[in-house]
Amino acid sequence: MNRLVNRAIEEFLRSTYGEELVQALEDDATAEVRVPDDGRMDTSALARAAKRLSKPFSEMLEDMGAWMTRIEPIRRLLRFSGRDFKDFLLRMDELPGRANLVLPMLPVPRLQVETSERGVRVMIIDPDPQLVWQFLFVGLIRGMADDFGALCLITNDEGSIRIDIWDEQFSEGRLFCLQGAPALQGTT
Amino acid sequence: MSMAGKSCLVRGAALAQLLPMHLWLRDDGTVISAGPTLAKLLPDLDAGLVGRLSGARPGEPADPMTAIRGAVDGRRRLFLRVEPESRLVLRGHGVRVFDGSLLLNLGFGIGLHHAIRQAGLTDADFAPSDLAMELLFLHEANRGVLMELSRFNEQLAESRASALKQAQTDPLTGLGNRRKLDLTLSSALKPSETGDIRPFALVHLDLDNFKQVNDRLGHQAGDDLLRAVGKVLRDQIRRADTATRIGGDEFVLLLPGMISRPALEQLSGRIITAINALTPSQLSGPPVSTSLGIIIWPTDGAEHPDEVLALADEALYASKRSGRSRATIR
Numbered sequence: 001m002n003r004l005v006n007r008a009i010e011e012f013l014r015s016t017y018g019e020e021l022v023q024a025l026e027d028d029a030t031a032e033v034r035v036p037d038d039g040r041m042d043t044s045a046l047a048r049a050a051k052r053l054s055k056p057f058s059e060m061l062e063d064m065g066a067w068m069t070r071i072e073p074i075r076r077l078l079r080f081s082g083r084d085f086k087d088f089l090l091r092m093d094e095l096p097g098r099a100n101l102v103l104p105m106l107p108v109p110r111l112q113v114e115t116s117e118r119g120v121r122v123m124i125i126d127p128d129p130q131l132v133w134q135f136l137f138v139g140l141i142r143g144m145a146d147d148f149g150a151l152c153l154i155t156n157d158e159g160s161i162r163i164d165i166w167d168e169q170f171s172e173g174r175l176f177c178l179q180g181a182p183a184l185q186g187t188t
Numbered sequence: 189m190s191m192a193g194k195s196c197l198v199r200g201a202a203l204a205q206l207l208p209m210h211l212w213l214r215d216d217g218t219v220i221s222a223g224p225t226l227a228k229l230l231p232d233l234d235a236g237l238v239g240r241l242s243g244a245r246p247g248e249p250a251d252p253m254t255a256i257r258g259a260v261d262g263r264r265r266l267f268l269r270v271e272p273e274s275r276l277v278l279r280g281h282g283v284r285v286f287d288g289s290l291l292l293n294l295g296f297g298i299g300l301h302h303a304i305r306q307a308g309l310t311d312a313d314f315a316p317s318d319l320a321m322e323l324l325f326l327h328e329a330n331r332g333v334l335m336e337l338s339r340f341n342e343q344l345a346e347s348r349a350s351a352l353k354q355a356q357t358d359p360l361t362g363l364g365n366r367r368k369l370d371l372t373l374s375s376a377l378k379p380s381e382t383g384d385i386r387p388f389a390l391v392h393l394d395l396d397n398f399k400q401v402n403d404r405l406g407h408q409a410g411d412d413l414l415r416a417v418g419k420v421l422r423d424q425i426r427r428a429d430t431a432t433r434i435g436g437d438e439f440v441l442l443l444p445g446m447i448s449r450p451a452l453e454q455l456s457g458r459i460i461t462a463i464n465a466l467t468p469s470q471l472s473g474p475p476v477s478t479s480l481g482i483i484i485w486p487t488d489g490a491e492h493p494d495e496v497l498a499l500a501d502e503a504l505y506a507s508k509r510s511g512r513s514r515a516t517i518r
Contacts, residue, residue: 080324
């Protein structure tokens with residue numbers, strides 16, 4: 001599982017910051033003792049990148065979440081999970097189950113969704129000590145709002161994310177049809 | 189419009205909402221109503237079933253109404269091929285409702301992708317209870333993960349190949365090591381696929397006066413000399429031959445198909461001359477050289493790698509005893 005996680009991190013860093021950073025991080029990593037795979041998600045590569053770039057880790061996670069929505073195969077999987085932005089948010093509680101259908105070991109925390117007058121609140125039920133998932137989800141929601149063409153305000157609260165939707169059809173959004181490309185495009 | 193006609197329309201609208209893939213027929217095949225998704229796939233179904241649907245159960249008649257009546261009355265699953273696109277087979281079941289009319293509920297099964305492509309279906313075309321979206325999700329997710337995994341597999345295979353090569357290589361000279369010799373020799377001793385014995389020559393050589401280089405000029409000079417010998421041997425052998433360093437200053441060459449004594453004598457002469465020339469200029473005393481022990485296999489009483497190597501070793505010591513810097517061929 002962590003190989004896939006690491007590859008995603010690597011691709012994110014490569015496409016956002018270039019090959020040089022990825023190489024530098026690889027050199028750092030070989031000098032370091034590897035943490036055994038104990039079922040936890042290994043985001044250390046992203047943390048090292050944040051350190052090198054002097055960016056907050058949370059910002060890196062958020063950017064990576066948004067980046068994922070721009071990777072066509074991942075975007076398609078996310079679009080399968082809701083017919084519009086509101087539907088996507090309301091069904092975010094299915095997201096851990098969907099993720100685990102594909103990667104049973106991925107420790108996605110359970111989510112609970114509540115509606116408020118203006119929008120939706122997504123609560124992270126399982127402990128997420130470093131807020132890794134929370135920031136990743138913020139980026140993911142931000143990216144999907146763009147994808148659906150919705151205008152919204154995303155606020156980070158303690159253990160939950162509040163999404164106030166101002167306009168569901170603010171812009172055109174991106175095209176989605178069930179029939180995908182014949183072969184998956186590369187992830188870069 | 190009669191009351192009955194009206195109630196049919198109402199029922200049809202409700203049915204369309206609930207069952208987007210339904211087909212409601214009179215016993216004579218007249219379409220009473222068809223679900224909107226089915227209508228997308230077969231827009232002119234009202235004109236009649238023949239030529240648009242056909243029975244797809246092997247061994248049963250292709251006439252659609254015969255297939256439908258048979259399945260409904262026999263309480264069997266119904267399989268209908270969409271014509272003329274013959275790859276898409278709908279499946280479903282049906283019941284008799286009032287007036288003997290037939291109500292069918294159909295689905296796509298594993299042909300979902302064909303249907304989506306053919307009719308340009310969207311999320312809205314499937315009932316919420318339909319697992320179509322989940323099937324598509326899983327299909328694409330699996331494809332993505334499989335692609336990543338096969339990538340990892342390729343990387344692993346590459347790493348394995350390079351680790352294997354490293355494990356059989358002597359890092360100092362770049363020749364094969366003892367493990368490489370064992371593997372190559374074992375396989376050389378096996379008969380070919382057609383059962384033929386494959387002769388070869390095995391050359392065991394070690395350097396003469398190498399110890400002086402190490403002792404007087406230091407280990408760096410000794411290593412340089414070994415590397416140079418490695419290059420000499422590599423240059424002298426053919427592509428199919430194997431050169432290995434199996435210890436300090438001991439080398440073994442395996443030369444498949446080489447059974448000519450004159451050729452082996454010439455080869456030995458070239459190697460001795462080339463290694464003589466490697467003598468460091470600072471070295472006083474006798475020059476560096478090499479003694480060779482060569483056996484041509486098959487030879488009596490040597491079937492195992494160890495026996496073959498022992499014979500070559502004996503030949504090498506015969507060379508040493510008779511004055512060094514020469515080859516003994518047995």
